[in-house]
Structures are given as C-alpha cells and as structure tokens.
Amino acid sequence: MRTLIALAFFTAVALAADLSGTWSAAVTLDAGSGTATFVLKQSGDQLAGTYTGALGEATVTGTVKGDAVEWGFDHPEAGKIHYSGTLKGPSKIEGSVEYGQLGKGTFVAEKK
Numbered sequence: 484m485r486t487l488i489a490l491a492f493f494t495a496v497a498l499a500a501d502l503s504g505t506w507s508a509a510v511t512l513d514a515g516s517g518t519a520t521f522v523l524k525q526s527g528d529q530l531a532g533t534y535t536g537a538l539g540e541a542t543v544t545g546t547v548k549g550d551a552v553e554w555g556f557d558h559p560e561a562g563k564i565h566y567s568g569t570l571k572g573p574s575k576i577e578g579s580v581e582y583g584q585l586g587k588g589t590f591v592a593e594k595k
Contacts, residue, residue, distance in 0.1 A: 511588045521543065
C-alpha cells in the first residue's frame with residue numbers, strides 16, 4: 484500500500500512539473516562528453532526553446548507526456564539531435580541522446 488501511495492505522489496509531482504527554465508545537461512557520447520544548456524518554455528505538453536553547446540546555438544522543440552520528455556533540433560553538419568528522457572522529480576531529467584553523425588549516448592539534465 485505504501486508503494487502505491489508513493490507511486491501516486493511521484494506521478495502527481497511529475498505531472499505537475501513545469502519544465503520552463505534553464506537546464507544544464509551533462510552529455511556522454513561514444514565520442515566524448517560535454518555540457519549543453521537548454522532554455523525551455525513549456526506550454527501545455529509542448530516545449531520550445533534554445534540549445535547552447537559544442538554545436539553552437541539552435542532552436543529546439545519537443546513534447547512532455549506524463550514523465551516522458553523529448554526534444555531536439557537539426558544541425559547542418561551533425562544532423563538530427565534528439566533527446567529522450569524521464570523526469571526524475573521537478574528538477575532532473577535522465578535519458579538517452581542521439582547526436583546525429585556524432586553518435587549516441589546518455590544525459591542527465593538539472594534545472595538551474
């Protein structure tokens with residue numbers, strides 16, 4: 484019973500989370516690691532914002548469905564960049580990332 488209550492509480496927190504704000508993502512790829520900064524604005528289940536990192540700057544779009552979060556952008560040289568993660572509370576996202584031709588990896592993003 485306690486597990487069910489804890490699960491219901493966590494789900495309510497995740498659903499209530501607003502991802503709007505600045506996020507710092509530690510990214511680990513096959514080719515190396517780095518940090519990306521995202522400034523996101525959430526409107527309903529839609530995300531829009533900006534990326535700043537090793538690939539320069541880009542406009543990002545994405546979605547939030549429950550505790551599942553996805554966003555990405557296109558880069559003229561690297562290709563399609565795609566982040567797919569799970570909310571681990573109101574200020575943390577963990578998941579996988581595909582950096583086009585640069586490879587695949589993982590990320591942990593924390594809200595500043």
